[in-house]
Amino acid sequence: MEALMASAIGLLTAAGIYLVLRLRTFPVIVGLSLLTYAVNLFLFITGRLAVDMPPILRKGVESYTDPLPQALVLTAIVISFGMTAVAVMLALGAYLSAGDDDVCLPPDDSGAEGGA
């Protein structure tokens, strides 16, 4: 199972990196979302994999999975939503202000004031 999880994280990372390296803003945002999944999963698995051991205290149950990475990842998920939303708005603002959704400035423009 560990191998499945590790390969899934690796696959999400690879796809995320590839899309982040594209030239338009939309794939970059999708790539960032994939990287977010990968990072959240990665943080989560630092508590090691455990099946049927949710960290909800029950009488008579002794073993629970590690709750700490879960708490960290929970806020990370919400924050990453905020980050994605800001990135989307930046991309949208850039597209509407500049008229194209290129990630890079045109070569002759790089020294001058950047787009919005």
Added chain:
Amino acid sequence: MQTAAVFLPIIAALPFLGALLPGLMIQAGRNTCAAFTASATILALTLLLLCVPSVMRGEVLTYHIEWLPSLGLNVNFMLDGLGLLFAGMILGIGLLIILYARFYLSREDPMGQFYTYLLLFQGAMVGIVLSDNILLLLVFWELTSLSSFLLIGYWKHLPEGRQGARMALTVTGMGGLAMIAGMLILGNIAGSYDLSVILTQKDAIQASPLYLPALILILLGCFTKSAQFPFHFWLPHAMAAPTPVSAYLHSATMVKAGLFLMARMWPVLAGTPEWFWIVATTGLITMVMAAKIALFKDDLKALLAFSTVSHLGLITMLLGLGTKAAAVVAVFHIINHATFKAALFMTAGIVDHEAHTRDIKRLGGLRHLMPITFTIATIAALSMAGIPPLNGFLSKEMMLEEVAHTQWFGPAWLMGAVATLGALFSVAYSFRYIAHVFLGPKRSDYPAEPHDPGFGMWAAPAFLTVLVVLIGVMPMTFAGDLVRVAAQAVTGAEPYVKIYHWHGLVPAFWMSVIAVAGGALLLAGHAPLTGMWNATPRPEAKRMFDAVTRAATRWATMLTDGVHDGSLMRNAAVFAVVVPVLGWMAWSAGGMAPPSRAPLPVALIPAVGWVLLAVATVLLVVYHRARFTALVLLGIAGLMVSLAFVYFSAPDLALTQISVEVVTIILLLLALNFLPRETPAESSAGRRLRDGVIALGGGAAVAGLSYAIMVRDFAFDSISAFHLANAYKGGGGTNVVNVILVDFRGFDTFGEIIVLGIAALVIFALTDTVLRGEGGRRLSRLDPDTNPEGQAGDRHPLMMVVATRVMMPIALMVGAYIFLRGHNEPGGGFIAGLIVAIAFVMQYMASGYAWAEARQRVTYHATIGLGVLIAAVTGGGAWLAGRPFLTSDYGYLHFPPIEEFEWATAIAFDIGVFLTVVGAVMLALQSLSSMARRAGGTVNIHPMDVDPARENDQAGGGV
């Protein structure tokens, strides 16, 4: 008695506090501004004088304040004879400079700024000489570099000023960096960063193999600061500063900081052959070379600048000799040089101010026009030349005496001869300063009619000249005690101080005679010598410096542009390559334990999920250009991630992930309304291959790392056991994840909801800005109704409207339920907030933004603010009970016949979280929808397009 010691931090702080005054007081006029500036210095000086009696008794005042004891960095001050000498010079001459600058600066110069810079610099200098901790000393040392940069570049409109300031900062700053390294080594050897400890460790330091590197690094700092060969070139260029700055920085203070440090470190660093060869040789070379150059400078300030370099060389050489007698002379000459050189700089400033030129070739015959200035300048210059009975004579005579006894390279007389040559040049340029400026016939072509300035301007140099004479005539009365305590601090022993004029017909006497006679002769032959001087090629320091800095800048630009040229792709690619490589290097360094956990067996359902995730991800990469398809595939991947959380015992995460997923996809869909629907194929096959390789490399690295973590147990016991054990006992909840969020790590959560709120506000502000600018105009030209192909027939379909209306209360109920159970079961504020936000968003989707917004009574900004406020108040409430911020309390209520009900203050905190999440999500979506409205989509007044009720009404005559 250590009572005076409490003044030390105040003395060091006063100039910094005073630096706030000039900017405020300049409004009240220039005199008031100068007076307030002076008041800070006067106060500091008074406090320093209160310390004098104890220091004169031979006590060392110390004052300790702990700052960062773990780093060995403490605010420790110390005042001994050496510190007293320098602090007195810095504050005393500083006071004179404040007076002088009041009259020197013209109306156009921003005086408040000048005095602020001056006091900052003064504070930094006082800090250096009072520091007992070498790390603290380094902080002040860097501050002098920075504040002198501001002072030298004070005339911002002059390119020479800016270049000179930059050069000074570069040279002294680099020296400062070297010195930091040297000081750290020194502190390591001594086992403490406190000077009072280091100064007792002479044997350990000099025996250490790191002695030489530490010595060289520290000397680099001293030599650059004190403008010693070959770093002397910055000082003449710094003369582009206003004359008060030159008089202050380059006579008494900044350039003396290097000397101060050499004197301070003298007890532990001096006395070795290395010290002698490096310091004495550098000093001697600097002294002779700079004196020779000074003779041929036509600019008054350049002449004085090189003469300063020369005299600094002299003092450096004396310190380098390493004998106690030489150290006494060095201390004495520091005093003398400060008096006559500050006076000379000020007279040069007066000449410049009144005659509007300081070019010696255009001056001459000023003695009748400016008698007062002439008198002051002549006395000071004669002292610089070493003419009896002035103070310069005394220290120069003693210097020659010391040198005559010193064996340097080659024959025994060599050092004496070279030093005499330096003294000879010194006499020549000093005489030139008098003869070519003040003597000679009166001229008719001065740029302005010169005359003596007002009292305010000549008072300061006159005072210094009086000191020159007094110390010269009665050295033991006026300087003897100060020299004694200062020299005692330098040498660490009771020194023999006996200063007198007539030593008999010793070698020094003849050397002096040769120097004076030779100097006079040299001046007589100045004109032909100048011709020869101008004909010989010389290395031009500024050109070399510029070439070096240009080359450095070019290399730096090449490197940064190569890695990071503003292109996101390049930056991300470099990052994605470098991090795995570094990780690999760390990995291959070894030290990994073998796997210690047995892997879980593969079950069918997770395997199916894995396949779905893998297929969706691969398809996403392949078909990412079709943006809607990409979103669908992204949704699948997100769902599979939520399922992974469920399967691996993280129900809270699964709930959060799935609701965030919904919100994110809606957000992206909304954004796609305005963005192109397709990504054009632009990158070449080679580029795609390269990116693919980078991506696979990064993915493999992360997969490998994850696997390596999962098959090993914790290296150390995790702190999770504590949370599991105390969640119920301490936090009153059985859902440990929720208890961690609202209780154990509540402060984190508090920060995170603030971040989330800020993100939403950023989105709002960004939208607003875009809509006001070009983006808004572009949007209003966009016609969404005709633009894309394949519009849905109904914008607000009946079925969807009805379904969402029915779902709304249910969704809100679910939200409330999830919220309330959160402390004990999976749920909580984050998830409930997302669910409620989705319930609202559904209404927006079904009936349109305008319709829903018109029915929205609460502003989302306020929701966010309220959420953060509630969380803060709950956290602060713990203070009332005398507990730390966010400590939660809980108890049980029992209302029959309902089951026992638990209350916890954490629930109020969770309400804050809930409100912030709802507000943030809704504000983000609302911002997007405001774009849609700007784009001019049809605004619906009715909740749905086809409304049977409305049609009936219309048939019956309207609503």
